Amino acid sequence: MNSQVKILFSFFLFIFLALFGHENAYGISVKMTQPRNGARFERCADIVLKAEADIPDAQIKRIIFNWNLNTVKSVRTAPWESTIEDVADGIYEVYAKLTDTNNQSTTSDTIQVFVGSILNGEMLKNGEFGCGIAPWTLSLAEGASAQLLIDPEGYLSDESSMAVIEIENPGTANWHVMMVQSCPLDSGHTYEVYFSASVEKAKNIGVDFQSTSGTYPVHFWQTVELTEDTFEYGPIEFFSTVTDHTTQFKLALSEDNTSVFFDAIQVIDKNWVKNTTDVDEQPPIVVRSYGLLQNDPNPFNPQTDIKFVAPRNGWVNLSIYNVKGQLIKTLVNAVTSEGSHTIRWDGMDDDYLPVPSGVYIYRLATESFTSSKRMLLIK
Structure with a gap:
């Protein structure tokens, strides 16, 4: 009778392993350790993916990182990490899949990563040229x-x-x-x-x-x-x-x-649903450095708004130049307050004469910061 019980037990154990695999029988697991769930990054950031398992490295055959349903890297030796470069605006889902030396597999929980200025509830599938993982x-x-x-x-x-x-x-x-x-x-x-x-x-x-x-x-x-x-x-x-x-x-x-x-x-x-499980609360945005934003609209006619942010009170110069480097218009040359500022340019030069169509450069300069961007006036 005992031998029959042993045979039945062995049979059902074999069926269990065949159906549910090594990870359920022996409890192997893998988890994402970087980035954290709900992490936010600037547009075009390089994002490092890291994972760890609960079994020794010698028993790991590979760990695959999956980024928005695409396999981005299969790592076969420690450290178990990969880097995604130049990530475009978007909300991305990431997980790791571990396969051990017995060819049994398990996957981590899926985490979400927020990049750039994407709105919650919307998922950007394709980014700008030169700033995304899928080539054109x-x-x-x-x-x-x-x-x-x-x-x-x-x-x-x-x-x-x-x-x-x-x-x-x-x-x-x-x-x-x-x-x-x-x-x-x-x-x-x-x-x-x-x-x-x-x-x-x-x-x-x-x-x-x-x-x-x-x-x-x-x-x-x-x-x-x-x-x-x-x-x-x-x-x-x-x-x-x-x-x-x-x-x-x-x-x-x-x-x-x-x-x-x-x-x-x-x-x-438009039907993407945000998964809020374990997503950390995001602190309010604090301006820590000067920044110059792209004008809006661009191209423009006859006027456009230029925005910049300042982390503290201080002197600021915001000026417009033509492509030859000649000064066209000084918009700001004064001490400004901390925070966000919007300056409107009406397409006039310092002599209050309309400028012709073309590319113009606007430049923000402080005692410790300089940044320039281009804009297009079309009449």
Whole structure:
């Protein structure tokens, strides 16, 4: 009888291990130790991911870091860490997956990381050029040839590189050129698209999400007209009927061979629900250093607002120069108070004469801080 009990016990133990795995039988676990859940970072920050397990390093085969459903690094030796560089504005979900030398796996709890000026309740899927983990690629069809150029000195948006699509040869009658980036979709969710663009002459482009998860490709497509005097576009709204985390987001060009300048492309999930579990309370923002913000609107005509912040009372000079370095207008040259300040420029020089269209540089200078940014006046 005892031998039968032992046989039955061994049988059920085998079934238990087969169904539930080593992590449940022996209690292996892994947890994220950095960043903390709910941590906030500045736009384009480098974020270090760290994990630790409750088993010796010698028993760990690998730890994989998963960032918004994408595997970003598989680490096979201690220390168990990885770095994500130049992270764009967004709310990101991160977890670690441990596999031991017996090929049993377990995952950590998911943490949330907040980057830049993203609003709670909205999730930014794609960031600005040169500041995100997913690269932009160019897709050509029907004999078209083109180049995708990234200009780090682009001025359509603050702190962002600008993308220029130069069409060299349109190709056959049905030619098109597409700028592509991966963007996961969830069924039943509404997405909003925003971007900045500049064109030499008015033209239509296609804004498309293409899913290939089913038997046939599914497209969510809208046509958007770009004009010479409009620079900000959106919200362009889409409703997804599929769940596909390999969806491709595309901006499609055709019609003519004129160049298009793009910047600050954003895809926002309006149905994203913030998980508040274990998220630390965030202290109020304290101004610890001087800062100069991008003017708004930009490009502008005839006036624009320039904002800066000061950590204490002190002398400040805010002036505008042309691209030759010549002083055009002094907006502030005085002692200012601690806090945020907004200064409006009306497009006039120091002699109260209107300045011509073009690129201008505004510069904030204090006894210990200097910063400059560019803006575009179009008349």
